Amino acid sequence: MNQLVNVGGADQSSAPPAPPTGSTGAARARRGALRRSEARAGFGLIAPTVVIVLVVVVLPIIWSISLSFQHVRLLNLRTAGIFGEYSFDNFVGVFTAPGFVGTLAATLAYSVLGTGFSILFGLIAALALRKRFRGRGIVRSLMLLPYVAPVVAVTFVWSTLLNPQYGFVNYWGKHLFGWKNPVAFLSQQTSEISIFGIHIAVPIALLTVIAFEAWRQFPFAFLFITARLQAAPASLEEAARVDGATISQRFRYIVWPQLLPTIAVLAVLRFIWTFTKFDDIYLLTGGAAGTQVISVRIYDFLIGNGDIGLASAQAVVLAIVLAALVGIYMRFFARREETS
Amino acid sequence: MMTTVTANRRRSGRWTREMNEIRFFTAARWVVVGVLVISTAFPFYYMGFLSVQGAGAVLNDPGALWVTWSQLNLDAYKSVVLPVTSGGEGFLSFIGNSLLLALGTVVLTLLVSIPGSYAVSRLRFFGRRQVSVLFLAVYLFPSILLAVPLFVFFTKVGLNGSLVAVLIVYISQSVAVSIYMLRNYFDTIPVSLEEAAALDGCGRLQTLWRISLPLARPAILANGLFVFMFAWNEFLFALLFLVQDRSRWTVSLGLSELTGNSVDVPTTVLMAAAVITTIPIIILFFASERLLADGLTTGAEKG
Numbered sequence: 001m002n003q004l005v006n007v008g009g010a011d012q013s014s015a016p017p018a019p020p021t022g023s024t025g026a027a028r029a030r031r032g033a034l035r036r037s038e039a040r041a042g043f044g045l046i047a048p049t050v051v052i053v054l055v056v057v058v059l060p061i062i063w064s065i066s067l068s069f070q071h072v073r074l075l076n077l078r079t080a081g082i083f084g085e086y087s088f089d090n091f092v093g094v095f096t097a098p099g100f101v102g103t104l105a106a107t108l109a110y111s112v113l114g115t116g117f118s119i120l121f122g123l124i125a126a127l128a129l130r131k132r133f134r135g136r137g138i139v140r141s142l143m144l145l146p147y148v149a150p151v152v153a154v155t156f157v158w159s160t161l162l163n164p165q166y167g168f169v170n171y172w173g174k175h176l177f178g179w180k181n182p183v184a185f186l187s188q189q190t191s192e193i194s195i196f197g198i199h200i201a202v203p204i205a206l207l208t209v210i211a212f213e214a215w216r217q218f219p220f221a222f223l224f225i226t227a228r229l230q231a232a233p234a235s236l237e238e239a240a241r242v243d244g245a246t247i248s249q250r251f252r253y254i255v256w257p258q259l260l261p262t263i264a265v266l267a268v269l270r271f272i273w274t275f276t277k278f279d280d281i282y283l284l285t286g287g288a289a290g291t292q293v294i295s296v297r298i299y300d301f302l303i304g305n306g307d308i309g310l311a312s313a314q315a316v317v318l319a320i321v322l323a324a325l326v327g328i329y330m331r332f333f334a335r336r337e338e339t340s
Numbered sequence: 341m342m343t344t345v346t347a348n349r350r351r352s353g354r355w356t357r358e359m360n361e362i363r364f365f366t367a368a369r370w371v372v373v374g375v376l377v378i379s380t381a382f383p384f385y386y387m388g389f390l391s392v393q394g395a396g397a398v399l400n401d402p403g404a405l406w407v408t409w410s411q412l413n414l415d416a417y418k419s420v421v422l423p424v425t426s427g428g429e430g431f432l433s434f435i436g437n438s439l440l441l442a443l444g445t446v447v448l449t450l451l452v453s454i455p456g457s458y459a460v461s462r463l464r465f466f467g468r469r470q471v472s473v474l475f476l477a478v479y480l481f482p483s484i485l486l487a488v489p490l491f492v493f494f495t496k497v498g499l500n501g502s503l504v505a506v507l508i509v510y511i512s513q514s515v516a517v518s519i520y521m522l523r524n525y526f527d528t529i530p531v532s533l534e535e536a537a538a539l540d541g542c543g544r545l546q547t548l549w550r551i552s553l554p555l556a557r558p559a560i561l562a563n564g565l566f567v568f569m570f571a572w573n574e575f576l577f578a579l580l581f582l583v584q585d586r587s588r589w590t591v592s593l594g595l596s597e598l599t600g601n602s603v604d605v606p607t608t609v610l611m612a613a614a615v616i617t618t619i620p621i622i623i624l625f626f627a628s629e630r631l632l633a634d635g636l637t638t639g640a641e642k643g
Contacts, residue, residue: 042465045455056512060489128372153614171402276482
């Protein structure tokens with residue numbers, strides 16, 4: 001865990017010890033030569049990676065920003081260059097295209113709830129598996145399966161289980177719980193549910209993909225929180241127990257404060273990845289029934305419409321919204337850290 | 341201290357808050373463990389269960405949960421693996437493509453990231469700090485944002501539809517995490533071992549080859565497995581670049597294309613395909629769980 005927190009600033013510890021200070025000019029010259037050869041070797045060894053990252057990641061990002069200001073379609077791609085006509089048309093297009101607000105709302109709901117539930121379930125799992133018991137190792141490994149298994153395979157099993165015609169869930173829903181009509185979990189946008197006479201429209205498909213996200217990603221939170229729990233000193237809790245603190249009190253006042261920084265980092269990571277997630281929703285619903293998140297929309301603009309400029313502009317908008325949200329969160333959290 | 345504890349206990353009687361909580365949480369813990377095991381394992385069980393049934397079994401009895409010996413039917417696997425010319429789905433060639441891509445990604449990624457991570461961990465050079473920050477940024481950067489420009493670029497240079505394009509993208513996606521994981525490990529190897537080798541007359545590369553690499557073997561193995569799993573599971577870029585030509589499909593792409601486009605492929609056959617897609621990952625995962633659990637937290641899979 002700590003490794004992830006101090007990423008970026010972790011090099012100070014690893015520098016080789018400085019050679020002892022010599023006094024003669026010859027020694028100094030030799031040291032300079034050594035230093036230069038070390039730098040040269042360092043450049044040489046890191047160069048292939050830097051080249052790959054620059055060419056396949058950094059340049060495409062810059063190019064994408066440039067594309068977002070141009071009228072480029074898949075059809076006229078061959079004639080399009082780097083210096084085309086620049087305009088804001090694509091951005092106007094992004095905001096005025098039908099369904100933009102719905103997409104933004106779905107993306108927000110999906111990423112906030114998906115992140116929240118995956119961390120909540122991960123926390124519950126980590127606490128339940130904290131004490132040793134027979135077979136705990138097996139249970140732990142099982143728990144990681146949703147996270148490591150190929151996304152295409154698990155989405156397919158889920159959609160088979162939830163199928164309204166021959167799905168296992170609908171079959172038992174009908175026979176055990178007396179559902180009158182099968183629920184089309186992945187293709188029905190909303191369903192009216194009346195509780196105490198109040199009719200509420202429930203976004204069925206969106207909730208289903210959020211549930212899938214929580215199921216698939218909770219192992220990630222589970223791993224992180226388990227690692228943090230293992231590092232927590234047992235003496236604190238032992239002392240609290242001796243002083244008569246109950247289980248819930250020990251969690252509230254001893255364990256939870258220690259977990260908070262971990263959960264904060266987890267929330268940022270998971271939010272970034274869920275906000276931009278494509279595979280899961282594309283495979284489960286294809287973006288239908290009110291589940292078109294921004295990343296699926298980018299794909300639809302690119303492949304469905306063949307409009308490269310519009311897709312790029314949508315990607316730029318996604319990046320800006322994400323950066324703004326993470327920025328706000330960071331500031332909010334940093335302030336809370338200072339006051340507490 | 342013992343006396344105060346026992347005194348507390350005696351005073352507290354049977355139905356104090358503490359006793360209630362102990363009763364509640366002991367029961368709740370087992371309920372939670374049970375629910376977790378069922379909810380994580382059940383979809384995988386169901387996958388295997390459907391794959392060993394005859395076609396049409398799902399439609400006849402959607403609520404079934406186990407299969408008897410006489411019903412056991414491996415036809416689904418046969419028709420998944422057989423080539424298209426013999427009436428199958430040609431999954432064997434998808435497996436070949438996936439293996440080629442995954443192994444290629446592992447070998448090439450390690451080839452560039454081992455020297456790279458060694459340099460970041462051990463050698464002082466201008467820009468070392470910046471390089472680390474760059475890799476972290478790349479690691480956090482969402483891959484959907486790269487999809488558009490890379491798609492356009494590879495279409496322009498005529499590499500769209502080739503495995504080479506996908507291989508290049510996979511390497512760029514895994515190299516940052518790989519450097520990050522390996523650097524953390526190199527940092528834990530004492531520098532004194534390398535200094536001793538240098539005193540004995542080893543050059544820098546020789547030291548890396550003879551001393552540092554053998555010491556870092558567990559980390560390299562874990563990293564290789566991690567990259568393999570990433571490349572085997574990857575879907576977005578395979579979809580973007582390889583979907584046009586069936587002979588280039590990977591297992592993941594093949595499964596999604598068959599489920600999405602064809603009504604005529606029975607669910608049991610598709611389940612067999614899903615099992616074939618998942619089994620290598622599960623085997624690798626259980627074989628290397630110790631190594632990977634640490635790796636997953638330090639170099640978490642993007643996604």
